[in-house]
């Protein structure tokens with residue numbers, strides 16, 4: 001055996017069915033410094049690496065070729081060059097196992113493993129993402145480290161010569177995703193300022209206002225029929241509901257996930273798989289619901305899907321975003337679906353805990369419009385066999401009036417609830433899907449139609465015409481803690497909704513969607529049972 005002569009200090013040998021097992025303590029230390037942003041874990045050093053006392057010493061292991069190609073550098077040679085390459089590129093390197101009984105370099109022979117303690121690295125370096133080099137490393141991580149640390153790691157294809165299924169080019173493509181956390185130091189969960197709350201806390205060890213950890217937590221991924229028709233279409237929107245929220249709306253219909261934090265921790269590897277699974281199910285788009293607190297993870301997952309995801313990405317948010325976050329997302333997002341919930345700081349403070357809501361949301365929406373430009377559409381291709389679950393093809397999006405059509409002068413009477421069977425106007429109906437642009441949502445609150453009207457006046461005065469759509473929602477239902485505020489503990493009246501609708505039309509805001517009054521139904525809240533997660 002190649003390594004049978006190896007007898008490091010403290011080693012002892014045992015006989016096992018697969019050959020001689022040698023007890024070995026990891027013979028060298030990790031590489032990292034205070035700027036390391038990704039941590040790459042192997043399983044345990046091979047015989048060659050143990051001889052050289054450095055990582056990936058076997059000449060046929062492709063790690064150094066892959067890592068240098070991904071970072072656009074020449075392949076380093078010699079331990080000091082390799083160490084300098086890693087540190088310069090903010091890459092930390094370590095292994096899952098501290099000591100074990102092992103036969104040669106065989107991961108499958110590992111017995112009596114004792115894991116390494118990652119905390120010294122995680123506490124002193126701003127590691128954003130942990131990657132495992134190959135299935136063996138990932139399996140060991142899942143078995144020995146994740147149960148205690150709770151941090152999901154991403155499995156990358158092994159650079160070992162034994163992984164013959166992957167060519168060097170294939171490996172480089174798959175490993176490119178590590179660039180996202182390395183190259184976006186501003187998108188950090190280790191000193192989180194992803195939203196206007198500006199918590200500045202380390203989400204690996206603490207929770208900020210949103211209650212979200214440093215990794216992704218999600219509650220549902222499924223085809224969703226109840227967005228605007230140009231989003232859901234007939235096939236449904238591939239919706240991922242994320243856990244936690246940067247707002248604290250007392251009437252939130254998704255409160256079990258947004259406020260009570262129901263959900264499952266997943267790696268960005270799994271998130272990237274989920275996006276592709278929704279595409280395979282026939283989704284018209286990937287609809288990211290309340291994902292602001294997971295911007296780095298979403299970007300990393302979308303990077304992993306680069307070249308594979310062919311449908312638009314929809315950013316479906318409460319509008320409470322920083323301009324910086326919108327800019328970081330812009331290369332990855334095709335359709336923006338922000339709320340503008342309140343004009344009044346008093347209402348925003350009272351019902352959502354965000355007195356600065358309107359100026360923040362307005363600035364974010366202006367930036368979304370500036371970055372995305374005029375709305376663009378395409379005809380929907382029906383996938384009858386994969387239509388949104390629970391809703392036959394052709395009925396998805398049905399809550400938005402009968403067609404969710406443009407509500408211009410001629411159209412408005414036709415789509416009002418009191419004339420549901422009237423002929424429908426042409427416009428943004430179910431056959432046209434939005435592929436790019438901004439849809440501003442506003443849900444009318446009970447007793448607050450004057451605030452809605454002020455929002456519309458600001459939109460009309462400050463946002464460029466023809467560059468966005470508007471969706472006026474009547475579906476308010478008194479969920480969650482609404483009962484603590486008697487004035488909003490009811491549904492809105494037809495009078496209130498029509499006042500807002502009339503104001504929109506008077507202001508010329510006539511491109512977009514309205515809802516029938518009957519849209520206020522609890523059934524529009526999907527069940528959260530980790531479907532598709």
Ligand code: SF4
Nearest residue numbers: 192195198199208210
């Ligand atoms: S995303 Fe969460 S932790 Fe980060 S600033 Fe916003 S509320 Fe705070």
